[in-house]
Amino acid sequence: MDRELRREGPATGLRRVLLPAPRSFCAGVERAIEIVERLLDRHGPPVYVRNQIVHNTHVVADLEARGAVFVSGLDEVPERALVVFSAHGVAPEVEREAARRGLDAVDATCPLVAKVHAEAKRAAEAGDTVVLIGHEGHEEVVGTMGVAPERTVLVGHADEVAALDVADPGRVTFLSQTTLSVAEVEGIAAALKERFPQIKGQGAEDICYATSNRQAAVAAVVGEADLVLVVGSANSSNSNRLVELSRAAGVAAHLVEDAGQLDRAWLDGAATVAVTAGASAPPRLVDEVVAALAALGPIEVVERVVTEETQEFLLPQRLRSPGRGA
Numbered sequence: 001m002d003r004e005l006r007r008e009g010p011a012t013g014l015r016r017v018l019l020p021a022p023r024s025f026c027a028g029v030e031r032a033i034e035i036v037e038r039l040l041d042r043h044g045p046p047v048y049v050r051n052q053i054v055h056n057t058h059v060v061a062d063l064e065a066r067g068a069v070f071v072s073g074l075d076e077v078p079e080r081a082l083v084v085f086s087a088h089g090v091a092p093e094v095e096r097e098a099a100r101r102g103l104d105a106v107d108a109t110c111p112l113v114a115k116v117h118a119e120a121k122r123a124a125e126a127g128d129t130v131v132l133i134g135h136e137g138h139e140e141v142v143g144t145m146g147v148a149p150e151r152t153v154l155v156g157h158a159d160e161v162a163a164l165d166v167a168d169p170g171r172v173t174f175l176s177q178t179t180l181s182v183a184e185v186e187g188i189a190a191a192l193k194e195r196f197p198q199i200k201g202q203g204a205e206d207i208c209y210a211t212s213n214r215q216a217a218v219a220a221v222v223g224e225a226d227l228v229l230v231v232g233s234a235n236s237s238n239s240n241r242l243v244e245l246s247r248a249a250g251v252a253a254h255l256v257e258d259a260g261q262l263d264r265a266w267l268d269g270a271a272t273v274a275v276t277a278g279a280s281a282p283p284r285l286v287d288e289v290v291a292a293l294a295a296l297g298p299i300e301v302v303e304r305v306v307t308e309e310t311q312e313f314l315l316p317q318r319l320r321s322p323g324r325g326a
C-alpha cells in the first residue's frame with residue numbers, strides 16, 4: 001500500500017469488509033502448482049513450464065524463485081528436458097511436438113479443461129462441427145480449438161452466432177471455455193439453440209465449479225457493497241468476470257494484482273467493501289488487501305460462505321507419492 005493511502009485513511013467510522021466465499025485458489029490451480037513444486041523437489045531446477053502455470057504473476061514469480069523456467073514455446077526447452085504443460089491445457093500438436101523433441105512432458109492441465117477437450121474430440125469424431133464459446137487468444141481456447149482444428153469454430157458474443165459458418169446445421173455441438181460468465185454463456189447458448197435447433201450441448205455446464213461458485217459468491221454480496229475489489233492478474237479470465245459481474249450490478253469494482261495496487265480514491269465513501277479473488281490468486285494476497293484496509297482505520301470483517309468447496313484432483317500418477325527420485 002502506498003504511504004499516501006495509509007496516511008489519509010477512511011473519512012469516518014467503521015468500514016465493513018465482506019469476504020465472499022469461495023474465493024482464491026481452486027483445486028485445478030492447487031494441483032498445477034503442486035505438480036511444479038513436486039518436480040522441483042524431486043529433480044531440482046530447472047523445471048521448464050510452457051506458459052504461465054496459472055494466470056497469476058505472484059504464483060509465477062514464487063515458482064521462478066524456486067527454479068521454474070517459464071517459456072512461451074517448446075523450442076526454448078533443451079532436448080530431453082522436463083517440461084510442464086500449464087493448467088490451461090495444450091493442443092494435441094503441442095504434445096506431439098514435445099514427443100518429437102524427446103521432452104519429458106508432465107501435463108498439469110486441469111481435469112475440467114481436459115474434460116472439455118474430450119468432449120470436443122468425441123463430437124468431432126462423430127462428425128459434428130464444434131462451436132466453442134470462448135475468448136479468442138486465451139490459452140485454454142487455443143488448446144481446445146487445437147483438439148479438432150478443422151471442425152471447430154469460435155464464438156465470443158451472441159451477435160456473432162448469425163454469421164457462423166458450419167458444414168451441416170443439423171450436426172453441431174457447442175462447448176464453452178471453463179472460466180466465462182455463466183450469464184454470458186447462457187445468452188450465447190440461447191442464440192445457438194435458436195439458430196441450430198438440433199444443437200447438442202449443455203448450456204453453461206462447461207463453466208467449471210470454481211468459476212461459477214466465485215461468481216455466485218460475489219453475486220450474493222454485491223448488493224450490500226459500495227466497492228468490490230477482485231484480487232487477480234490482468235490475464236485471469238475468471239477474475240475479470242468477477243469485476244464485470246460487480247459492475248453489471250451497478251457497483252464500482254477493480255481488479256488488483258495485490259495490496260500495492262489499491263487506490264485511495266476508490267475508497268472514498270465506500271463504507272462496505274467486498275474483497276474476493278479469482279481462482280488463480282493466492283489467499284495470502286486477499287489477507288494482505290484486508291490488512292491494507294485495516295491500516296486505514298477500523299474494519300469489521302464479515303465472511304460470507306455461499307458454497308463449501310470439497311473438490312480435489314489427483315496428481316499425475318508419477319507424482320502421487322511424495323519424495324524424491326521419481
Ligand code: SF4
Binds near residue numbers: 028087111112179279
Ligand atoms: S478455474 Fe476451473 S478450469 Fe481453471 S483450473 Fe480452476 S477448476 Fe480448473
